[in-house]
Amino acid sequence: DADVTQTPRNRITKTGKRIMLECSQTKGHDRMYWYRQDPGLGLRLIYYSFDVKDINKGEISDGYSVSRQAQAKFSLSLESAIPNQTALYFCATSATSGNHYNEQFFGPGTRLTVL
Amino acid sequence: AQTVTQSQPEMSVQEAETVTLSCTYDTSESNYYLFWYKQPPSRQMILVIRQEAYKQQNATENRFSVNFQKAAKSFSLKISDSQLGDTAMYFCAVTTGGGSNYKLTFGKGTLLTVNP
Numbered sequence: 001d002a003d004v005t006q007t008p009r010n011r012i013t014k015t016g017k018r019i020m021l022e023c024s025q026t027k028g029h030d031r032m033y034w035y036r037q038d039p040g041l042g043l044r045l046i047y048y049s050f051d052v053k054d055i056n057k058g059e060i061s062d063g064y065s066v067s068r069q070a071q072a073k074f075s076l077s078l079e080s081a082i083p084n085q086t087a088l089y090f091c092a093t094s095a096t097s098g099n100h101y102n103e104q105f106f107g108p109g110t111r112l113t114v115l
Numbered sequence: 116a117q118t119v120t121q122s123q124p125e126m127s128v129q130e131a132e133t134v135t136l137s138c139t140y141d142t143s144e145s146n147y148y149l150f151w152y153k154q155p156p157s158r159q160m161i162l163v164i165r166q167e168a169y170k171q172q173n174a175t176e177n178r179f180s181v182n183f184q185k186a187a188k189s190f191s192l193k194i195s196d197s198q199l200g201d202t203a204m205y206f207c208a209v210t211t212g213g214g215s216n217y218k219l220t221f222g223k224g225t226l227l228t229v230n231p
Contacts, residue, residue: 033218040124042206042221043160058218090160102148102210104219106160 003027004107006091012113013081021076021110023091030096032074033104034058034066037088046089049074081114088112117142117211121222128197129230135182136192136225138207148210149183150219151192155203163205166190197229 004025013019023032030051035043035058045058047066055068063085067075078085091107094100119140128134140149151163166174166183173181178198182191190209194201204224210217 040223042119042223043208043219044221045218048218088158092160102217103150103162103165105162106152109158109160111158 004091004093004105006089006107006110008110009108010111012115014115015082017081019078019081019112021089021091021112023074023076023107025072025091025093025105025107027093027095027105028071029093029105030071031094032068033092033094034064034074034076035090035092036060036085037090037109043090046076078112078114081112083114086112086114117209117220119207119209119220119222121205121207121225123225124223125226125228127228127230128194130197130199132197133193133195134197134227136194136205136207136227138190138192138222140188140190140207140209140220140222142188142209142211144211148217149181149190150208151179151181151190152206152208152221153201153203154206154224155200160206164192194227199229199231201227202229203227 007022033048034046037043049055049068065077089110092104094104147168149166153161153163164176164179178195180193206224207222208219
């Protein structure tokens with residue numbers, strides 16, 4: 001079973017629609033992240049959360065919002081989607097101690113297309 | 116702001132040969148972590164290797180090894196005995212944020228193609 005899951009895996013939507021991308025994890029990690037990947041730009045951080053009550057903006061948070069519903073769940077919303085939000089979106093988690101300290105574990109990604 | 120630079124957008128290598136991917140970064144922090152991630156056509160992000168900046172010994176994982184030059188802020192990845200399954204996009208990443216609160220800054224990636 002996957003440790004970090006994302007739903008949906010692929011989504012096509014229209015300009016102006018509200019859309020939510022969901023992320024769930026069974027790794028027991030406190031820290032969760034949302035990134036977007038665009039060709040030639042690498043991964044850029046949208047939002048991150050170090051625990052349920054702590055949410056922080058990343059470098060490209062405009063046009064996005066998040067909700068940390070529980071330790072295991074972190075959702076990303078596009079309130080009014082626009083075409084330049086077409087991208088591959090990744091959720092990731094990380095531990096605060098142990099052998100994998102500071103290593104991020106990624107979900108399978110969501111391919112979002114905004115028409 | 117922290118930056119991570121991968122100067123080779125694309126590279127190719129023959130199967131069984133060795134290839135080195137370069138990465139340089141800029142940070143003002145004294146301790147940090149460095150990673151190489153692989154993204155095959157399946158688009159899954161897979162950790163290849165990690166290095167802790169306070170450790171002088173270069174990390175090794177089977178056919179993958181790094182050349183970490185802290186003073187030069189360089190973190191290159193060497194792949195030995197390249198295999199067709201190594202064909203992927205490779206991303207270098209460095210932690211930022213200091214202390215126990217950190218984020219990852221990624222380079223723009225190097226697309227590696229292994230030819231038969």
